[in-house]
Amino acid sequence: MSLFEQIPAVPADGAFAMIEAFKADPSEKKVNLSPGIYRDEDANTWVLPSVKKARSILESNPNLNHDISPQLGHPDLVSVAREITFADTLATRTIVSMQTIAGTGANNTIARLISDILHPKHIWLSNPSWENHPKIWAHVDAGIEQRLYPYYDEETSTLDIEGMVATLRQHAVKGDAIVLQACAHNPTGMDPSRALWEAIAQVCEEKGLFPIFDSA
Numbered sequence: 001m002s003l004f005e006q007i008p009a010v011p012a013d014g015a016f017a018m019i020e021a022f023k024a025d026p027s028e029k030k031v032n033l034s035p036g037i038y039r040d041e042d043a044n045t046w047v048l049p050s051v052k053k054a055r056s057i058l059e060s061n062p063n064l065n066h067d068i069s070p071q072l073g074h075p076d077l078v079s080v081a082r083e084i085t086f087a088d089t090l091a092t093r094t095i096v097s098m099q100t101i102a103g104t105g106a107n108n109t110i111a112r113l114i115s116d117i118l119h120p121k122h123i124w125l126s127n128p129s130w131e132n133h134p135k136i137w138a139h140v141d142a143g144i145e146q147r148l149y150p151y152y153d154e155e156t157s158t159l160d161i162e163g164m165v166a167t168l169r170q171h172a173v174k175g176d177a178i179v180l181q182a183c184a185h186n187p188t189g190m191d192p193s194r195a196l197w198e199a200i201a202q203v204c205e206e207k208g209l210f211p212i213f214d215s216a
């Protein structure tokens with residue numbers, strides 16, 4: 001018997017299973033709105049001009065090396081990404097940045113750090129959230145209890161800010177961590193306005209919650 005026979009089969013990731021089901025669907029009128037990919041008028045993938053430009057710089061520069069990066073990632077990439085993300089707040093804040101393997105790697109890394117250093121009782125995730133958030137936290141530290149905060153009101157198609165704030169106020173405890181999606185909330189597409197962000201910030205401060213922003 002092979003050692004690998006003991007590896008349990010995991011169910012297919014929902015988003016990728018949808019892509020496969022879409023490919024197999026013979027309908028001529030099919031449209032797949034599931035993956036976060038820009039498409040042109042003919043539903044072909046639209047490559048960002050910045051990506052095309054970066055590719056052409058790479059191709060026309062045969063002397064670029066592909067050395068191994070330092071542990072915190074490629075220094076130029078990290079510093080420019082930080083400037084884009086934090087802009088004018090950079091001057092007055094201490095910000096530490098590192099490169100990860102995509103957004104999944106970033107979520108995994110922050111979960112590891114929070115688990116090792118802060119030992120929160122709960123990790124708060126939005127209801128609903130990206131389907132990998134609960135899996136990553138369960139995988140990294142099953143001892144951190146997962147809690148859901150209300151986020152989306154299906155009936156009115158609005159952000160349930162009252163429910164979110166009330167739940168956190170009532171049930172979150174000091175030192176808990178909370179995952180907030182910075183923009184283009186997956187899967188609802190519903191983002192807080194500036195005023196609602198202020199209400200969220202206030203409850204985080206009041207309860208002593210550690211905010212984690214996932215900006216996919």
Ligand SMILES: Cc1ncc(COP(=O)(O)O)c(C=O)c1O
Nearest residue numbers: 102103104105130181186214216
């Ligand atoms: C909220 C959120 N976080 C993280 C990710 C993962 O990003 P990546 O594909 O770069 O691993 C996604 C991807 O859909 C996402 O929606």
